Amino acid sequence: MSKQKLVIILLLLLTVQATSVFAVQRFPKPEFETGYIQPETQVPSPRTEILAVMDVVVLLLSLSVISWIVLKKRSRNGVFLMSVFSLIYFGFYREGCICAIGSIQNITLALFDYNYILPLTVIAFFIIPLVFTLFFGRTFCAGVCPFGAMQDMVAFRPQKLGSRLNAILGMVPYIYLGLAVLYAATGTDFIICRYDPFVGIFRFNASFSMFVFAGILLLSGIFIARPYCRFLCPYGVLLNWVSRFSRRHITITPAECIQCRLCEDSCPYDAIDFPVTSRNPESRQVMVRKLMLICTLIPFLIVAGGWTGIRLHETLAGVNGKVKLARQLLDPATLRIQSEPFEITAYKSSGKSQMQVNEEASVMLKRFYTGGWILGGFIGLMFGVVIAGRMLNIWRTDYVPNKGTCLSCTRCVDYCPVKSDLSKVNT
Amino acid sequence: MKQKIFVIAALILLLCLILFMTRDLFFSHSENKPNPYEYDLKALKSADTTQSLYTEDRQIHTRLAEIHGVATDAADNIYIAGNGGVEIYSRDGVFLKKFSIKGTARCITVDVKDNIYLGMEDHVEIWNGSGKLITQWTSPGEESIITSIAVTDTWVFLADAGRKVVYRCDLSGKMIDRIGEKDPENKIPGFIVPSPYFDLGIAPDGSLWVVNPGRHEFEKYTFDGRLVSTWGEANMTMEGFCGCCNPSHFAFLHDGSFVTSEKGIERIKIYTSGGKFNSIVALSASFEEGTKGLDLAVDSRDRVIVLDPVKLMVRIFVKKK
Incomplete structure (x- = not known):
């Protein structure tokens, strides 16, 4: 069975949860006049400390593995398998919370409200992906973020949008980040969580509007790869900034670029910078x-x-x-x-x-x-x-991933005919 | 070209999402929004009134301070039982008689000999028409709450909401059998009775029907306790039963149709003998909000007699002409 068919079947299974949209509460309360004492409402206890630590450990391990897969193995299949794992663990098992994206708000609120107690797990989920990005690029986006994983699996027919459209839509995350920080700082609302499209799916309790929201994102994600990551995700803005200074970042070619242009259209996220051959193209x-x-x-x-x-x-x-x-x-x-x-x-x-x-x-x-x-x-x-x-035109000789916008998905790697040893070129 | 159209459509969808978020965040005002946490059943209580085939014909105001059960006899006289007494009215609502009882009768049934069976919390009392106590049966148990009685030529069936079981007794009150206890081997699910409303009845064809209120179902049993069939659907529409435990009461029309009453959303409906929704007798608008214990009886002319314990009256509904 092809990967695409498998993903389609999984998505169809996911739609089963839409039934919860129509769930209703029973009324009125039973009277229990026969001596039965109605139990008090139970509030679920917070996640035990050991499990919270385990989440951080799993995050660290996942980031280590995905960074190794991206940078050393350069394996698209490896990235895909990591995405499936992250979707299951951080998505469905951990129910999408706490996530690195939403942690921006917790961090902000803690900075502005000294009464707000910030759990160490939240700090870890905020900082660790940034640290890894600083060293290895956006490997977190590649295969650890469950939001990205979910969208990546439906990107069946990704199309190029063009640099202008990318730039215009790419402004939305900055606005979203600004608003999220403003509302968290003023203690108004956690708007990233309010408009979290996938958490309802992970928890099988999406409201009708959020179910439609997620559905539209996934539907448009078939043709515009990872629309949430590229045009909404506020944490992506931070990763974008940090990734520009990353020490090691995925490259399209493992050795010297031979300018074959095979990778030109390989990136579904329009994140490949083309060569600017002339050193001084303008006077x-x-x-x-x-x-x-x-x-x-x-x-x-x-x-x-x-x-x-x-x-x-x-x-x-x-x-x-x-x-x-x-x-x-x-x-x-x-x-x-x-x-x-x-x-x-x-x-x-x-x-x-x-x-x-x-x-x-x-x-x-x-x-x-x-x-x-x-x-x-x-x-x-x-x-x-x-x-x-x-x-501004920045001089470069090769086709290179844009360090800010590249999600390290390794799709482009498969297009490159050059092997690490330059003498071996796939023909 | 085709791909381009898809991309444009996807872009439009994305823009719609962003617009939705903007609108929801900045321009959705809660001034006119209903309280999302309010316990509000108004929408569910409204219904298409064209389905209502009955109209209220008359009301009989009782002098009892608290009423729980209603029944009719062969002459269509109407019996009302409650706290401290039983009242008897003619079919036209003329007061005939009243006699006192000790305690509260939660249910009432009149047999073909006009003996009056009263479910007195945990035991049964049998009175004659002139208000004389004939006999008192022993209680099945301290926690028993007898909420319904049905009488045939040879057997008396008691619904015990407290112990969640139906008893088959002989006419002397000796318990012969327990019906409806959970028995997975014989596919009997057991009665779920979260509130003291647990009704049973003998259909015109002589079969025993019991409400399983927690399952929103009617269950048909043989007299020796074998489950024959069930019907009923738990849903919020007019066709189903909803709430924690409904229907609370029922009675039979002469063609075997079920007349049902519910609490929570107060409504009285008619289902065919096969369990298919047929029509409405009365809706919530006819009752005070929170009315419970709408006991039902049907007389020889298929008039639906409804006990309204909040308004302290019996209300008679007849088919529209």
């Missing part, structure tokens, strides 16, 4: 003009982004529960509607005065004012960097 005057433009553009974009962020800070703050409640209390329309929003019901039972609610909202708005400025500035900066990257 000095043009280059100076470009440099001046970049030096002007980036500060301008930072300021413009910051200004926009300030203008939007009230909209951004609207997501915060305290601000939302204050707005509802001040809105006369709230009094007119028949069914009281549950936030208002909760507020009434809390015993807080409206003045207190307004004060809390005011403090929060100030935080969003600052946060909006920083968020806008950050997005402006990223826009500037992306534009600058497109304006």
Whole structure:
């Protein structure tokens, strides 16, 4: 049975869990008038320490194995098998939590809220993939991240999007990361978890909307490989930055590139940089003009982004529960509607005065004012960097994986006819 | 070209996702959203009223402070049992008689000789029509709660919600058999009775039917306790039974159709003798919210007689003309 057929069957089996979408709670509660005492609601105890340590050990081992497979063995089958393992262990067994992607929020909240207790496992899941990336490139994305593994398995007909479209869509993760950090820092929400497309699948309890969300991602993932990783994943942004400084990174060819161009279309993620053969493709005057433009553009974009962020800070703050409640209390329309929003019901039972609610909202708005400025500035900066990257031509002689965007999946390796010994070239 | 179309479609889907996230995060206001944690059954209580083939004909207000059971006799007189007494009304709702009892009767049945069988919590009492206690049977056990009685020419069947079993007794009250206890060998699942509502009845063809409320099923047994057949489906639609344990009561029309009543979502429905949903008698709107114990009886004219323990009355539903 081919790999594709196997994956299709697995996906069909996964859809069985859609039945949980229609599950309903039984009512009313049984009365048990016959002496039966209804047990109290049990809260599941946290994962035992030894299992938490085991998760970190498995993460370390997985990263070590995948890095060895990618860099030493250069084996696509090995990467695929590791992906299956990670999908089962970190996905279905660990139910997608804690994941490195979501850990950004825990780390951020811990930095801004000293009362928040940050488990060591979370720190480990945040830092270890970054450390491995610093040494070996994005091997975490290649075969350890269960999100990536799931999408990688459905990338049956990946198509190239073109550099412009990649650059435009590639801005979304920066915005998502900025928002996730802002909302975590203000204690508003963990939006990465809120819009986590696959955790519901791993836990077999996806809500209808999230099931559709995941379904659309997987469906579009057939033609646009790993859409979440490339155009949404906020942790991917950090990995992208770190990977650019990676000490050892996968190469397409194990020896010298023979410019055969066979690998040109091999990457489903558009992550291969083509050779720039001319050392000085542009005149000095043009280059100076470009440099001046970049030096002007980036500060301008930072300021413009910051200004926009300030203008939007009230909209951004609207997501915060305290601000939302204050707005509802001040809105006369709230009094007119028949069914009281549950936030208002909760507020009434809390015993807080409206003045207190307004004060809390005011403090929060100030935080969003600052946060909006920083968020806008950050997005402006990223826009500037992306534009600058497109304006500058970096001289290179070979076809090389882009160290930032390459997910180390090793697909391109199979296209290269060169063996480690240059004398052996597949014909 | 074909691939390009797919890519464009995939891109559009991706953009839709991003738009969905943006909208959900910034522009979805909860002002008009219902409380997602609220225990709200309104949507389930509404139904297509064109399926309702019955209309309420009359109401009989009882003088008892607490009522639990209703039954009819061969002359269509209506018997209401409750705490401290039994009342008898004519078929037109004219008060005929009342007699006092000690304690609370949870269920009532009248046999062909007009003997009145009362399920008095853990034991059975038999009274005659003039209010004289004929006999009192011994209790099957301390934890027994007798919630339904059915009488044939030779046997009396008792549903015991406390012990989750049906007893077959002779007319003197001697227990002959226990029916419906879990028996995997004979494929008897056992009764699941989480609440003290556990009904049984003798169909016009003489067969014994028992509700298994936790399984949302009717189970047909032979008199010696062999499970013959079952019907019933647990689902939230009008066709099924829902909640922790339903139906709570039932009675038979003369063609063998089942009249059922439920709690949680208060509704009275009719199913064919084969267990297929047929029509609605009354919906939640006819009852106070949280009404439980809608005991049922059917008279010789197939009028559906419903005990409403909250409004303290018996309500008679007749088929629309």
